[in-house]
Amino acid sequence: MKFRCAGLTPESIVDGPGLRFTVWTQGCLHHCKGCHNPQTWDMDAGIESDTDEVFEQIIQNPLLDGVTLSGGDPFYQAKPMAELAKKIHSYEGGRLNVIAFTGFGYEELIAQANADNGYMELLRQCDYLIDGRFILEQRSLELKFRGSRNQRFIDVKRSLKEGRAVALTDEELSLM
Numbered sequence: 001m002k003f004r005c006a007g008l009t010p011e012s013i014v015d016g017p018g019l020r021f022t023v024w025t026q027g028c029l030h031h032c033k034g035c036h037n038p039q040t041w042d043m044d045a046g047i048e049s050d051t052d053e054v055f056e057q058i059i060q061n062p063l064l065d066g067v068t069l070s071g072g073d074p075f076y077q078a079k080p081m082a083e084l085a086k087k088i089h090s091y092e093g094g095r096l097n098v099i100a101f102t103g104f105g106y107e108e109l110i111a112q113a114n115a116d117n118g119y120m121e122l123l124r125q126c127d128y129l130i131d132g133r134f135i136l137e138q139r140s141l142e143l144k145f146r147g148s149r150n151q152r153f154i155d156v157k158r159s160l161k162e163g164r165a166v167a168l169t170d171e172e173l174s175l176m
């Protein structure tokens, strides 16, 4: 499936636990003050990419622990990202996990999900979600994998099962 891509990082150790392949999606309407990637805001910029081609690139590297969907905001292209994440999970018995960064809050995604936007399809394919807008006034360099204190590192499977956002504690995160 086609999507607009801002870039690919084949090996990253800062976008989640372990060695990860990061997909930077193009397009974000949150426009957070202090955003590090304002070049990814324009929904029409970046280049057209194909999820199958990205998947083929991902599986070339046997050392990866998982894939991170970032941006931009991958939820603006939730359907192609859900398709990519599904393929990743069906590869080698689900050896690779999937993490998504989003400027939406978890509750916002659940409340706004509908058949057209694909939010639930993508949420169901995420193992973890780092949610919420970047708030410059709450910025902290001490947070693992997050930029500002309002953002949470959410266990999506548990959250969907329990019907509420279940965030990992700092202690749990330190073990990752």
Ligand code: SF4
Pocket (backbone or CB within 6 Å): 028, 029, 030, 031, 032, 035, 036, 037, 038, 040, 071, 072, 073, 102, 103, 104, 132, 133, 134
């Ligand atoms: S959600 Fe992320 S990419 Fe979008 S404006 Fe905020 S910090 Fe930037």
